[in-house]
Amino acid sequence: MKSMASMSTNARPIAYRWWALIALALAQFLVVLDASIVNIALPSMGAELHLDTNTLSWVITAYVLPFGGLLLLGGRLSDRFGHRRLFIAGVAGFAAASAAAGLANTGAWLLSARAVQGASAALLAPAALALVTKLFADPRDRAKALGIWGAVAGVGSAAGVLLGGVLTSSFGWPSVFYVNVPVALLVIVASLLLIAKDKPGANESLDMPGAAAVTAGIVALVAALSEVERFGWTSPLTLVLAGAAVVLLAGFVLIERRVTNPLMPLSIFRNKSVLGGNLAMFLIGGATTALFFALSVYMQQVLHYDAMKAGLTQLPLAGALVLIAGAEPALIKKLGTRLSLAFSLILFAAGLIWLSLAPSNASFALHLLGPSIVIGIGVGGAFVSGTELAVHGVADSEAGLASGLVNTSQQIGGAIGLAVLATLSSTRTRSLLDKGISEPQALTGGFAWVFLGAAAFAVIGAIVVLAVVRNSGSRNGIDQSITRKEKGVRS
Structure with missing residues (x-):
């Protein structure tokens, strides 16, 4: 008969894995939430810390950049030293940096704390997703678990605006950071109790030159896009930053070969699902x-909602999501x-186009409610x-690598998307003001x-998925491979 201790150790990742998923998903919720929760609080931060609009945008970027730039390294570190260990370390660092951000009394202090938050998130996020894929080996259970995981990521983006409004109105802008601390501590305790230690990977050297090249390249690229708004596309600073980004990212590819x-074996992209999903x-x-x-x-600024009202108006979007x-x-x-993702992206685009028609005196019920629901879906x-x-x-x-890669794609996409679209927005606004528009x-x-x-x-995302991820004897090629796995288990 097995000893009780042995039974407990073996049962922990099986019997309690759904509870463990809640703890892991809660950490992921914090990571995604923190990229959006500060949006509503930005005007209050700017007024109290005397930050201009450009600096306020860096409150977002200072978090997203190290998060996205270090995710691949974070994934590799978790594969090397153990996923649970790196996950807990990342959550602890995230909690400490959140407390520091809430205490900030200068812009430099706040941006530094946000950067540490992002770096800590780069440790915990890939380790958390790797733990999910290991805890749920059965294809059907894994599909359910990843469904919950993906839902949490979407809810975190939408809920950030809602919670940011409620917290800022009730307790002031530091509360959007302080709220992370007790939740993070709860996640650490739950992880220690519910997730068994996993063995470290092979004692391999880490690709630090690759990590440095990709991180510096991403930072230079986003900085170049951010400076376009102030100095234009042809300014020397923009061109130097863009050139440095190209050289560094090209160097990263050469290093990986x-x-x-390698930090990111390029062979992973032979898997068309991984390639299409990350794009x-x-x-x-x-x-x-x-969007958020x-x-x-x-x-x-336009509809003159206070922070509370602006947050509450996100309830329909979050509920639909x-x-x-x-x-x-x-x-x-x-x-x-494959088809489900393409359909969702087209629906997302339709809601955004509908939202773009909202006037400067928009009514929430008439102009914003419908698009919000469609966008949430x-x-x-x-x-x-x-x-x-x-x-x-x-x-x-390579679970940590894949997990780091998908988070990297999302966060770097967010940094670049915000930089590009914010620049287009400012250009359009200045053009209209020059024409005498109010x-x-x-x-x-x-x-x-x-x-x-x-x-x-x-829309581009939907086209890419349909073009890259091919059918392979079933609706999307993925379902067929799952069926083969199940047959192998039964045989």
Whole structure:
């Protein structure tokens, strides 16, 4: 008879894995939430810390950049040193940085704390998703778990605006950071109790040159796009930053081809599901980050909603997102992941186009409610099916890599999408003001370009998925491989 201790150790990842999923998903919720929860609080931060509009945009970017730039390294570190260990370390760092951000009394302090938050998120996010894929080896259970995971990511983006409004109005802007601390501590305790230790990977050297090249390249690219708004496309600073980004990212590819243990083996993209899923998540990240930033500013600066009202108006979007996320696994089973993702992206684009028609004196019920619901349905379906597609068919030894890659795609897409679409918005607004258009109408015209640009991202994503991920004897090729796995288990 096995000892009770042995039974407890073996049962923990099986009997309690759904409870463990809640803890892991809650950490992922915090990571995604923190990219959007500060949007509503930005005007209050700017007034108290004396930050201009350009600096305020960096409150978002300072978090997203290290998050996206270090995710691949974070995934590799978790494969090397153990997923649970890196997950807990990342959550602890995230909690400490959140507390520091809430205490900030200068812009430099706030931006530094946000950067540490992003770096900590880069540790915990890939480790968390890798733990999910390991805990749920059965294809059917994994589909359900990834459905929940994708839903959490979508809900976090939408709920950030809602919670940001409620917290800022009730307790002030520091509360949007302080709220992370008790939740993170709860996640750490739950992880220690519910998730068994996993063995570290092989003692291989880490690709630090590759990590440095890709991180610096991404930072230079986003910085170049951000400077376009102030200095233009042909300014020396913009051109130097863009040139540095090209050189660094090209160098990263060369490094990955030559090193023995690459940070990101390029062979992973031979898996068309991984390739298509990551391209889609890149575009989804760009569209959603720009959407929630522009929508929150539009509601407060043009429609003159206070923080509470702006947050509460996101309830229909968040509610639609939650409902469709619960139904998405059934839709995936019927249509396949490929078609489900493409359909969700087209629906997302339709809602964004509808939203772009809202005037400067928009009524919520007449102009915003309908588009919000359609957007929520599209975003919810896109996050669930996009996540499932991006991690399909990856070996356990590269689970951290694949998890880091899909998060990287989403976060870097968000940073680049926000930089590009914010620049287009400012250009459009200035053009309308120069023509004598009133400020509210000019701002509305600029935000309309953000929504239309985000819609273009979503449409391109749908086209990419349909073109890259091919059918293979079933609705999407993925369902067939799952069926083969199940047959192998039964035999």
